[in-house]
Amino acid sequence: xxxxxxxSPVVDVQSSKTYEIRTYGCxxxxxxxxxxxxxxxxxxYVRAPEGADGDADVVVFNxxxxxxxxxxxxxxxxxxxxxxxxxxxGMQIAVGGCLAQKDRDTIVKRAPWVDxxxxxxxxxxxxxxxxxxRVQEEAQVEIAESLExxxxxxxxxxxxxYAAWVSISVGCNNTCTFCIVPAxxxxxxxxxxxxxxxxxxxxxxxxxxxxxxxxxxxxxxxSDIGDREAFSKLLRAxxxxxxxxxxxxxxxxxxxxxxxxxxxxxxxPNVMPQLHMPLQSGSDTVLKAMRRSYRQERYLxxxxxxxxxxxxxxxxxxxxxxxxxxxxxDFEETLHVVREARFTQAFTFQYSKRPGTPAATMExxxxxxxxxxxxxxxxxxxxxxxxxxxxxxxxxxxxxMVAEGEGRKDGATHRLSGRAADNRLVHFTxxxxxxxxxxxxxxxxxxxxPHHLLAEGPVLAVRRTRAGDAWEKRNAAKVVEQPGxxxxxxxxxxPEPLPVAAGGCGCD
Numbered sequence: 425x426x427x428x429x430x431x432s433p434v435v436d437v438q439s440s441k442t443y444e445i446r447t448y449g450c451x452x453x454x455x456x457x458x459x460x461x462x463x464x465x466x467x468x469y470v471r472a473p474e475g476a477d478g479d480a481d482v483v484v485f486n487x488x489x490x491x492x493x494x495x496x497x498x499x500x501x502x503x504x505x506x507x508x509x510x511x512x513x514g515m516q517i518a519v520g521g522c523l524a525q526k527d528r529d530t531i532v533k534r535a536p537w538v539d540x541x542x543x544x545x546x547x548x549x550x551x552x553x554x555x556x557x558r559v560q561e562e563a564q565v566e567i568a569e570s571l572e573x574x575x576x577x578x579x580x581x582x583x584x585x586y587a588a589w590v591s592i593s594v595g596c597n598n599t600c601t602f603c604i605v606p607a608x609x610x611x612x613x614x615x616x617x618x619x620x621x622x623x624x625x626x627x628x629x630x631x632x633x634x635x636x637x638x639x640x641x642x643x644x645x646x647s648d649i650g651d652r653e654a655f656s657k658l659l660r661a662x663x664x665x666x667x668x669x670x671x672x673x674x675x676x677x678x679x680x681x682x683x684x685x686x687x688x689x690x691x692x693p694n695v696m697p698q699l700h701m702p703l704q705s706g707s708d709t710v711l712k713a714m715r716r717s718y719r720q721e722r723y724l725x726x727x728x729x730x731x732x733x734x735x736x737x738x739x740x741x742x743x744x745x746x747x748x749x750x751x752x753x754d755f756e757e758t759l760h761v762v763r764e765a766r767f768t769q770a771f772t773f774q775y776s777k778r779p780g781t782p783a784a785t786m787e788x789x790x791x792x793x794x795x796x797x798x799x800x801x802x803x804x805x806x807x808x809x810x811x812x813x814x815x816x817x818x819x820x821x822x823x824x825m826v827a828e829g830e831g832r833k834d835g836a837t838h839r840l841s842g843r844a845a846d847n848r849l850v851h852f853t854x855x856x857x858x859x860x861x862x863x864x865x866x867x868x869x870x871x872x873x874p875h876h877l878l879a880e881g882p883v884l885a886v887r888r889t890r891a892g893d894a895w896e897k898r899n900a901a902k903v904v905e906q907p908g909x910x911x912x913x914x915x916x917x918x919p920e921p922l923p924v925a926a927g928g929c930g931c932d
Contacts, residue, residue: 442471442480442481443461443464443469443472443480443482444471444472444476444478444480444482445461446483446484446501448485448486448494449487449488449521449522450488450490451674452594452638453486453488453521454583454589455638456520456521456544456547458580458583459548459580460484460486460520460547462579462580464482464484464550465581469482478505478508479508480515481516482517482518482554483516484518484550485517485519485521486520486521487519487520487523488521488522488523489521489522489523489525489526489778489779490603490778495523498519498523498531502517502519502535502538505537506535516539516554516557517537517539517540518538518540518553518554519538519542520540520541520543520544524541524542524543524544524567525544525567526607526608526780528541528543528565531565538563539563540554540565541564541566541567542567543566543567544608544609544610545567545569545570545571545609546566549566553566570610571594582632584632584861585631585632585861585894585895585897585898586631586633586825586861586889586892586895587635587825587862588636589638590620590623590624590627591639592614592620592638592639593612593613593614593639593641593642593645594613594639595610595611595612596609596611596612597611597612597641598717600714600715600716601713601714601715601781601782601783602714602775602778603778603781604778604779604781607780612641612647613648614645614646614647614648617658617661621661621662621665624662624665624668625665628666628667628668630894631890631893632668632891632894633667633668633825633862633889634669634671634672634825634891635668636671636673637658637662637671637672637673637674639673640675641675641676641677642673642674642676643655643681643685644677645658652682653682653684656682656687656688657688659673659685659692660688662692662694662695663692667890668694669694669825669889670696671692671694671695672698674700675700675702675742676701676702677702678702678717678722678726679716679717679718683729686729686730686733687733696845696846697734697736697737697738697846698737698847699738700739700741700742701726701730701739701740702741703723703741703742703758703761704716704744704747705744705747705757705758706720706759706760706762707720707750707754707755707757707758709754710749710750713748713749713786714783715782724761724764724765727739738768738813738846738847738848739766739768740767740768740769740770740771741767741770741771742770742771742773743758743762743772743773744774745774745775745802746794746798746799747775747790748786749786749787749788750790755798755801755802759801759802759805762802762805766809766813767806768813768814768846768848769806769810770806772803772806774796774799775790777789810875811873814874814877816872817848817869817872817877818872819869820868821866821867821868821869821884822844822848822866822867822868822879823845823865823866824842824843824844824850824852824864824865824866825862825863825864825891826841826860826861826863826864826892827841827842827843827861828895831849833851834851837851838853838854839851839852840852840865844877849877850869850879851876851877851878851879852865852867852878852879852883853867853879853881853883855882855883857886859883859886859888859892860888860892860895860896862890862892862894862895863886863888863891863892864886865884865887866885866887867879868881868884
């Protein structure tokens with residue numbers, strides 16, 4: 425359940441004490457919450473049942489600061505917990521993550537019933553800070569200015585038995601004008617390649633068969649040591665890990681996406697034919713104002729090279745609509761790139777001010793009604809393209825990794841769900857023989873919708889895997905029901921490259 429070479433200080437608590445973690449934001453926060461869970465369970469806490477909704481001894485908010493109303497959302501949730509805390513002696517509330525790093529003492533001033541405030545650089549201190557707050561009967565605010573230890577050395581309670589995030593770097597060296605993340609997570613710091621591969625080996629030994637390499641700017645990996653090909657070398661090294669069936673990564677930056685990475689993707693069999701490549705805007709003028717270090721021609725050139733090397737690659741993206749100063753002509757350039765790139769899916773966002781970013785004070789902020797109209801046009805175009813691209817999958821035979829919690833209607837339709845190699849979501853007919861999350865099935869696609877595929881015929885083949893064994897073992901050993909971690913992301917299963925509701929840090 426936990427994995428670490430360097431254990432955090434263990435704090436004795438009564439075994440009956442429960443915890444709940446509410447997570448908002450990007451994949452980094454989701455993975456940090458896995459570590460917070462591991463830390464708390466190492467300290468003797470147990471996870472509250474699903475649906476606890478604040479009815480736990482410790483409630484932790486792992487916050488995001490990239491949205492304009494992120495603080496209002498936090499204080500609204502804290503306010504709703506205030507009367508429950510007042511009526512429940514010993515209950516504790518902790519606030520961590522990017523908003524905590526940014527607001528610091530403000531949180532306790534606005535919500536004096538909060539017990540602990542900790543930042544992005546010292547999540548390992550949470551159990552100690554909770555105990556200190558209990559003993560001293562006063563709020564503990566501890567914000568480190570720089571990373572104390574790479575987070576992957578901390579205990580981790582993985583949300584999935586068969587698919588796992590593996591962090592290869594933290595922080596970001598970019599200075600995008602719409603993004604506050606570098607100020608909150610610091611400059612990029614890379615892990616040693618040996619440590620990354622050791623973690624992957626350990627995970628595979630536990631039954632994990634898919635890993636997603638994670639970084640704020642994942643393909644800038646190696647900048648610490650001056651090796652521009654470090655990321656492609658890492659991908660190739662993942663190809664030598666026996667038992668590792670699928671490798672993904674998120675999110676790269678077009679500036680650092682070099683030909684050696686494309687070659688490594690194409691030539692390493694377990695690196696999946698899927699790429700999430702943030703665009704943000706198709707206008708060179710807007711990209712310059714965003715302080716993005718590429719232009720439309722460079723971006724489309726990358727897409728062309730990827731498609732030449734990996735013809736069946738599914739490419740997804742992020743797009744911001746209504747950035748300050750964006751004209752109708754600028755927006756048309758974005759639509760042009762969408763038509764040319766033919767993304768499988770685009771995660772589209774209406775620009776919102778990130779307090780503390782240069783873009784928040786720029787002139788020519790776009791009226792809400794104009795942003796909304798452009799957003800609707802973009803979504804309509806992308807829906808059309810997504811559907812057309814998915815229709816090309818009809819008749820294809822695909823091998824899927826069976827997923828958990830990804831098909832909301834699976835119970836009613838008597839289907840199961842899984843992810844294809846290119847990460848497309850496929851709902852398939854439940855076979856007669858038992859299949860478990862992490863197992864592999866072979867199906868033929870019979871129908872396409874904009875956001876999923878259907879395989880309505882019989883399953884062609886089932887391959888039981890060590891990952892399925894791991895899922896079965898974990899579920900057989902459960903004492904507590906699955907947790908109610910409130911993520912702005914899909915539930916446990918194969919990690920998504922960038923889920924719609926997450927919004928991401930916006931810096932990729």
